[in-house]
Amino acid sequence: MNESKDFLRKIVEEDLASGKNREIITRFPPEPNGFPHIGHAKSICINFGIANDYQGHCNLRMDDTNPTKEDTQFVEALKDAVEWLGFNWGESVYFTSDYFPKLYEYAVELIKMDKAYVDSLDEEEIREYRGTVTEAGRRSKYANRTVEENLDLFERMKKGEFKDGEHVLRARIDMSADNMQLRDPLLYRIRHADHIRTGDEWCIYPMYDFAHCLSDYLEGISHSLCTLEFENNRDIYNWVLNTLGLTSSRPYQYEFARLGINYTVMSKRKLLELVKGGQVSGWDDPRMPTIAGYKRRGYTPESILTFCDQIGIAKANSMVDVAQLEFCIRDDLNTKVPRVLCVLDPLKVTIENYDGFEEIDAPYYPHDVPKEGSRKLPFSREIYIERDDFMENPPKGYFRLTPNQAVRLRHAYIISCKEVIKDSNGNITEIKAEYYPNSKSGSEDTSGIKVKSAIQWVSATEAKKVEVRLYDRLFVNEAPEGIEDINPDSLQVIKNALIEPAVITEKPDERFQFERQGYFYADPILYTDEKPVFNKIVSLKDSWAKKSETSKPTPKPQAKKVQIDGEVVAMNEAQKVLFDKYLELRLNSEVANTLARDEHLSKFYEEALSILNSPVNLANIVSNEVARELKQMEVSELKFSAKQIAELVKMIDNATISNKIAKQVFEEMVKTGENPTQIVEAKGLVQISDPAKILPILDEIIANNPDNVAKFKAGNTKLLGFFVGQVLKATKGKGNPKVVNELVGKRLQ
Numbered sequence: 001m002n003e004s005k006d007f008l009r010k011i012v013e014e015d016l017a018s019g020k021n022r023e024i025i026t027r028f029p030p031e032p033n034g035f036p037h038i039g040h041a042k043s044i045c046i047n048f049g050i051a052n053d054y055q056g057h058c059n060l061r062m063d064d065t066n067p068t069k070e071d072t073q074f075v076e077a078l079k080d081a082v083e084w085l086g087f088n089w090g091e092s093v094y095f096t097s098d099y100f101p102k103l104y105e106y107a108v109e110l111i112k113m114d115k116a117y118v119d120s121l122d123e124e125e126i127r128e129y130r131g132t133v134t135e136a137g138r139r140s141k142y143a144n145r146t147v148e149e150n151l152d153l154f155e156r157m158k159k160g161e162f163k164d165g166e167h168v169l170r171a172r173i174d175m176s177a178d179n180m181q182l183r184d185p186l187l188y189r190i191r192h193a194d195h196i197r198t199g200d201e202w203c204i205y206p207m208y209d210f211a212h213c214l215s216d217y218l219e220g221i222s223h224s225l226c227t228l229e230f231e232n233n234r235d236i237y238n239w240v241l242n243t244l245g246l247t248s249s250r251p252y253q254y255e256f257a258r259l260g261i262n263y264t265v266m267s268k269r270k271l272l273e274l275v276k277g278g279q280v281s282g283w284d285d286p287r288m289p290t291i292a293g294y295k296r297r298g299y300t301p302e303s304i305l306t307f308c309d310q311i312g313i314a315k316a317n318s319m320v321d322v323a324q325l326e327f328c329i330r331d332d333l334n335t336k337v338p339r340v341l342c343v344l345d346p347l348k349v350t351i352e353n354y355d356g357f358e359e360i361d362a363p364y365y366p367h368d369v370p371k372e373g374s375r376k377l378p379f380s381r382e383i384y385i386e387r388d389d390f391m392e393n394p395p396k397g398y399f400r401l402t403p404n405q406a407v408r409l410r411h412a413y414i415i416s417c418k419e420v421i422k423d424s425n426g427n428i429t430e431i432k433a434e435y436y437p438n439s440k441s442g443s444e445d446t447s448g449i450k451v452k453s454a455i456q457w458v459s460a461t462e463a464k465k466v467e468v469r470l471y472d473r474l475f476v477n478e479a480p481e482g483i484e485d486i487n488p489d490s491l492q493v494i495k496n497a498l499i500e501p502a503v504i505t506e507k508p509d510e511r512f513q514f515e516r517q518g519y520f521y522a523d524p525i526l527y528t529d530e531k532p533v534f535n536k537i538v539s540l541k542d543s544w545a546k547k548s549e550t551s552k553p554t555p556k557p558q559a560k561k562v563q564i565d566g567e568v569v570a571m572n573e574a575q576k577v578l579f580d581k582y583l584e585l586r587l588n589s590e591v592a593n594t595l596a597r598d599e600h601l602s603k604f605y606e607e608a609l610s611i612l613n614s615p616v617n618l619a620n621i622v623s624n625e626v627a628r629e630l631k632q633m634e635v636s637e638l639k640f641s642a643k644q645i646a647e648l649v650k651m652i653d654n655a656t657i658s659n660k661i662a663k664q665v666f667e668e669m670v671k672t673g674e675n676p677t678q679i680v681e682a683k684g685l686v687q688i689s690d691p692a693k694i695l696p697i698l699d700e701i702i703a704n705n706p707d708n709v710a711k712f713k714a715g716n717t718k719l720l721g722f723f724v725g726q727v728l729k730a731t732k733g734k735g736n737p738k739v740v741n742e743l744v745g746k747r748l749q
């Protein structure tokens with residue numbers, strides 16, 4: 001067996017070798033309640049990838065068991081994503097709803113075996129009766145119903161005789177099980193809602209824990225691969241199949257780590273909020289971490305597959321640097337796409353000693369790339385260069401055009417500056433220049449002029465006007481929560497960029513390297529020959545690594561495949577107890593996992609929790625911020641205490657500060673060990689929630705942006721995000737995002 005294989009492939013190979021399975025059938029089972037994101041890409045690559053590697057098959061199955069959240073547009077988006085990534089689901093797409101009749105029969109069978117009963121407690125009571133990690137649960141008095149009563153009630157549930165929530169069907173397992181998931185899990189609930197495929201045929205819907213294992217079984221799945229948060233559901237998965245006696249050639253569940261990427265939110269629910277709130281233009285906004293967003297932005301499927309391959313498959317959750325994904329697309333395009341000249345912020349240059357017109361033959365690809373092709377670059381007396389490629393008073397180390405320094409025009413001649421023309425405000429409007437006839441690129445340069453760089457340019461009369469959209473990260477925070485961490489400057493639209501004509505007339509490709517600017521993609525929706533629009537895919541270098549170099553070192557993206565291999569040791573008893581307790585406290589499973597597995601972290605967390613009863617917010621800070629510090633030092637070396645963290649979280653809880661400001665305060669605590677309250681007071685960081693303080697700022701922004709106001713009122717609701725962002729920026733992040741959102745909405749009605 002190949003040792004470098006990931007642990008899932010090892011399992012598959014063992015199962016084939018031992019004869020347990022003759023064919024490998026996997027499935028990708030998304031819920032059609034949003035567009036798939038890059039995390040789903042990982043799951044798609046694993047499920048379809050493994051099936052392909054072992055000549056098996058992967059089913060695409062829509063897990064459509066929650067009618068209120070699901071939509072056919074999401075079904076289509078999921079199909080698009082799988083197809084675009086290059087995978088094939090075969091004849092047809094499967095739907096859990098296709099099995100509703102069969103699932104109903106299985107449920108009846110369980111009832112007949114007295115292994116399931118209709119419970120009539122309400123949601124709150126059910127939770128209460130479940131007990132806690134340290135205390136066993138109690139069974140509901142309704143669990144004593146006879147089989148006949150249960151059959152009757154379940155049938156009447158199906159017939160629609162009861163309201164939502166009036167009854168549920170539960171498995172009779174064990175109300176004192178250590179794994180709290182086994183305490184009589186819910187199998188069916190009542191939902192009077194239209195379903196995307198079955199309409200109003202059903203008003204009871206199976207729960208994930210019941211539907212998933214049986215759908216896997218019915219499709220003949222051999223390996224059911226899911227993410228870690230389902231680890232504790234595996235026992236129910238097995239219970240259902242075993243109890244129903246579906247034991248021959250049955251599927252088995254294995255869990256792998258969920259993908260998390262910094263500066264990215266990865267949850268359909270949170271992404272939906274951005275779409276609904278107008279912070280982005282839609283699910284396919286090029287800033288979205290959705291497959292549709294990456295596609296629209298110009299990412300290639302290959303680059304995403306490479307990324308998924310590089311991050312590997314592991315049994316422990318970890319955070320991947322977004323720079324690694326950017327590295328993959330850059331690396332993919334580097335040798336694939338033509339290099340052309342585009343000027344984003346044009347400055348006119350008149351070459352006074354040039355009167356003619358010529359077309360320069362310029363290759364699209366550099367010499368070391370095995371692709372060929374060239375175009376004609378028109379050259380004339382009037383050209384445009386990038387405004388910041390000229391400086392009148394340059395700092396040391398500036399290698400481009402200055403009054404005293406010549407520069408090469410890429411593929412063409414060397415020019416030098418003769419005169420700088422300015423308007424009445426002192427802005428430079430034009431450069432009068434001179435060219436050196438003997439300096440032409442590609443022929444022997446006998447001009448004797450030395451230059452230190454070559455810059456992009458376009459000929460004034462032949463250049464085409466294009467719109468260029470520059471994207472920056474959608475979130476400013478490494479671990480963004482959502483709307484409040486939005487980067488207000490994530491989109492910059494340049495209306496009047498100029499590009500060499502061949503890009504538009506010859507269209508040698510859809511993706512380009514604009515030399516010295518980055519990689520760009522002809523927007524697949526907005527682009528027309530009359531009004532070309534280009535999206536920036538990625539910069540040429542990792543500009544964020546540079547920007548943040550002074551503050552925090554960004555880990556280098558890894559070019560080589562990193563296989564974080566093997567299974568992480570299972571949790572010991574103590575860790576498991578903590579994990580379950582944390583789930584009870586409503587932490588999400590990743591956070592619970594992080595805390596439970598690390599003794600120092602859980603101790604720290606417990607201490608903070610004993611001071612302040614705010615489990616979720618405390619856990620978030622401890623599992624992210626505190627955990628990061630503890631990677632570099634011992635608990636005894638920390639300058640801050642659990643008590644101070646509790647104090648910090650208290651300020652978040654009572655809305656004194658926003659989450660975003662809390663992170664700033666935390667950085668200060670790390671450095672100085674000062675009390676958070678003091679830091680907040682000394683720095684004036686108190687969150688501004690008073691509308692009377694926010695309104696004047698908002699009104700000024702409204703007054704200064706009449707165009708955007710008009711567009712908003714004309715129906716362009718995505719500008720809501722623009723106004724919110726501007727206010728948050730003006731308040732240096734102190735504006736209470738909720739209040740700001742509301743005020744903007746009201747003010748612009």
Ligand code: ATP
Nearest residue numbers: 029030031039040042043226227258259266267268
């Ligand atoms: P979200 O929280 O974004 O809605 P989900 O887990 O609810 O995600 P599903 O539609 O149920 O989304 O997911 C389909 C499959 O994709 C599941 O098997 C799930 O485990 C997997 N998946 C979802 N998110 C990730 C991720 N970040 N990394 C790896 N796999 C993921």
Ligand code: MG
Nearest residue numbers: 031033268269
């Ligand atoms: Mg979900």
